[in-house]
Amino acid sequence: MIHVHHTLLLLAALLLSSASHAHKRWLLPTDFALSDAETVTVDFTASNNIFYVDKGMPLEIVTVTGPQGEDIPLANATQGDRRSSFDIPVDVPGTYRIAAGGPPMYFVSYQLPGQAELQHARGSLQQLKAGVPAAATEVKFAESHSLIESYITLGAQTTPARPEDSSGLQMRISQSHPNALYSDEEAQFRFELDGEPAAGLTVTVQPDGSRYRDDPLELGLVTDDDGTVTIEWPGPGRYLLEAGLEQTAGDGDIARRYYSYFLTVEVLAP
Amino acid sequence: MKLTLTTLPRLTIAALSLLLCGATAAADLTVEFTIPEIDTAEYHRPYIAVWIEDGQRRQVSQLALWLEQEKWHRDLRSWWRRGGSKMALPLDGVSGATRKPGNYSVSSSPSLPAGAYTLNVEAVREVGGREHIKIPFDWPTDRLLIVEQGSSELGEVTLTITAESTP
Structure with a gap:
């Protein structure tokens, strides 16, 4: 249990360095869209470079939900120093949701x-x-809410049910499906804070391969009144979407609330 | 008829003529294409999809689906995106095994509402490349012949439309 303790401390350290300066945290599946049943391996790590594994993340906070809403246990889970990883047998047509959240x-x-x-x-x-x-x-x-997500689809896309708990910063699948993104189409994602549209939220779009160029080529986009961000992809590839909020809370004992959200997607050539 | 050299700059129009007025939505459509010989250490026969899309890029007719393992169906990216992922396979008279290099011909007499359409021929080869040729055309038309030259995974692609032969 020393191991778990260690990784939770690491997570705390990553979060403590303040929401805006924390490491990026991401789930990276080997495949985002499949045409046949297959095992997908997912890396879970924190890093500054995209997608360059650096610090293994705790797997206790990861849940995988199948197309019918069923909980899917992580297979071959390994919590490593630089990366954690697990397998998902993707054998039911539809969209799977991988989420790492946990309580605040x-x-x-x-x-x-x-x-x-x-x-x-x-x-x-x-x-x-x-x-x-x-x-x-x-x-x-201070209270910190964090949600890290990715999606995988076998065959045609389906829309996963909304999580029962709407607290924190969440992405709602509306106009665009995260597994049907193409570089010749703009994508739209809707963000909500505690179930309400997160208007004026900055969403950072970070392309893969930042380690191999001088400019990280991040796009900073802002959500509209409906909480929707519109993304024109610079090209095909894998991207990390990141959004964060920091609020000074007036009520009770909490002086500050931090919210962070990460989504990994794949954008295909037309 | 809006097929002109200016709207189709990338196409070689070998012949294009309207013979009869009063065209109906019934006609014969033939696609001829070449799977080129490729000299490489590891050759696999390409996966091929031939289909027609309407003006909204919806797949309205499948002409050929020459596929093997489902795992690689998604690599026919355009076909998969626009309808392949939602399709129950195999399709009678359309699905088949992959073929060796050579010249092939597939025909259909699709019943389509009048409008603008695009013929799509997509080929992808394991440890090789991908090529997607699109030929826009208007339907119905009495006589049409359009030839486009592929550059890697496809050779010459010819679309021929002729009025349905009625005695």
């Missing part, structure tokens, strides 16, 4: 008398509240 994570920061450095801790909100020393000042709690 909580962080606290505070100042202790006589200590120059700000103190940090993470855990459940209850644990954190109980653990803050009585002498602490400037106690600030």
Whole structure:
């Protein structure tokens, strides 16, 4: 269990470095669209370069949902140092959803008398509240929501059911299906925050291969009033879509809320 | 008839003529194409799809689907995208095994509403390349002959439309 502990700490460290400066986290399947039943292997890692594996991510937060809404267990799951990976036997026609989310994570920061450095801790909100020393000042709690997704389709695309929990930052499949993207067609994805359209959200579109060029060639696009972003693909290839929000919360004990969302897609030549 | 040299700059129009007025939607359509000999260490016969799309790029008629393993069907990218992924195979009189290099001909008498259509011939070869030839045409027409030259995975592609022979 030391291993799990280690990776959760890593995840916390990646998140703690603030939503806007965290590593990119991504799920990368070997195949996005299939014409015959096949096992698909998925990498799960955090990195700065796209798609260059760097830090293996914890597999406990990964769920795979089949076309009929069934939970699919991860096969051959391996949590490595640089990458985690697992297999999905894709044998039912339709669209599979891979998601790494999990419950929100909580962080606290505070100042202790006589200590120059700000103190940090993470855990459940209850644990954190109980653990803050009585002498602490400037106690600030933060909540972090994170969702990392990818989709795989065997045969014709289907639209996966909306997750029951609409909290956090989520992408809704509406105009474009993430497994039917072509470089000669623009794509539209709709974003929602806690079930409401996420208008004015910046969505960064990052093409594969950033390690091998000077300019990462990221596109920064903004969602419209309906929370929809329209993407004109620079060309065929694999892309990471990233969106993040940081909110100062007025209510209760939480000073800040962070939301981050990542989606890996494949865009084909016409 | 809107087939002109300016609207079809990439096509070689070998012959194009309208013989009769009062065209009906019934005609014979023939596609001749060449699978070229390719001198390579590892040769596999290409997967071939021949189909017709309407003005909205919907597949309205399948003429030939020469395929093997389902795993590679998606590599006929255009065909797969525009309808192949939703199709139950095999199709009677259309599906078949892959063929060796040579000249082939497929025919059909499709019943299509009048309008603008595109003939599509797509070929993809394992450890090889892919080529997709599109020939726009108007339907119905009494007589039409369009030839286009492929450059890699396809040789010459000829579309011939003739009025249905009625005694």
